[in-house]
Amino acid sequence: MNKKPYVFFITKNLKPKSLLSSADRKLLVDPLDDDNPITVQVLGICSALAITVQLRPAVVMAISVVGVMAASNVIISIFRNLIPSRIRIIVQLVVVATMVILVDQILRAFAYDVSKELSIFIGLIITNCIVMGRLEAFALGNGVWRSFLDGVGNALGYGLILIMVAFFRELFGSGNLMGVQVIPDSIYILGYENNGFMLFSPMALITVGIIIWVQRSRNRKLVEEY
């Protein structure tokens, strides 16, 4: 079984191409805008609400999700012909959970301060619907390289929105960015106040809503026809 040559491309209608063919590039770039997991697929909303109060955790979360998604997409894709379909969801969950625990353990040993910063957020990756959604929708039916690109692309699309939301929430909610005060004291003296409401979850939803609005007014493809 081990010597089986892995199929890196679905070759029904596509010939194997150079490292990043235009179809591959689409896998990587589409999730950033046209097929964004949060604003278009509406996946991963839960963590977009939970961890976007400050920019720093959002950035680290985005990086961790890239790692976990790429790795689990690759693993599921490698084993895609061996996984019994009746327990495939359980298998996916086990793979994601294993990856997340490994990342957590390694961070604790080699990057203790980062791991403290992330604390529960790392564990939250397991529950992130995007990860399992892409495993189920893509990695189970596609080759390793394409699955890897899909994982990285979707994780980046997710991270991009996360960072945008966190940027506005931290800026208007606490006047900081990455924990550093950016709104000068002189403006506070003029009577400006931080909007504490930005720190609560509903404002994350509203911020995501505004981002979707802006995105759709720019990108008419996304607007449904009635």
Add this chain to the structure above:
Amino acid sequence: MGKVNTETNSYTFFFASAMVVVVAATLAFAASSLKDKQDVNIRQEKMQNILSTIGIETSRPEAEILYDQYIIEQLSLTKDGQIDQAVDAFQINLATEIKKSVDQQRFPLFKGVVEDDTYYIIPLRGSGLWDAIWGYIALKDDRRTLKGAVFDHQAETAGLGAEITQTWFMEQFDDEVLFDEQGEFQGIKLTKTNNDPGNTDKSDHQVDAISGATITGDGLSDMITERMQHYLPYFNNLNE
């Protein structure tokens, strides 16, 4: 490639068992091979936290050296304020210790000396909104006034409860007096209505709370009271 029928019951059982064994082995190997490094990090962080309550800021790797330099005594106290020589105070894990009955518990106390001033450092542990919170407070030589405090948490909300780890919050506790004029223990309340936002009154037993983090704040205040009361017998013995 020999096509395996992946839909039979026996194959499903085989796949599931093999997966469990592989995953368990991988995780067990990772956990046990990384444990030593992780333990060192935790130990150094504990030293770093203890030192920072008495105003010694240091990096994690350096903490070990400075700890030996500044912390002169580690005591395990009983609830009556007696010293239990059999227990190493540094090894006491409050997370498990706090679940024992008060008679069974040993209360760790660290004594530090910086430039001829003696400080008493007390580890804390309690509950925030979502999970455990913990920290250390250092008392000055008079055993009534705080020298400093550090707090940390497992899972408080970022931007709200998690702000207890911020310097501006922890600095509020510097020089606060825990006892009233009659010598009765009062603790420290976190309040939004103390009319003292600048925190200039150090003997009001109050500091400014964090908006949106009332439950974390109350938990923190309760934690100081609950932990501190177990050390009162020992301090009373010293005062006599």
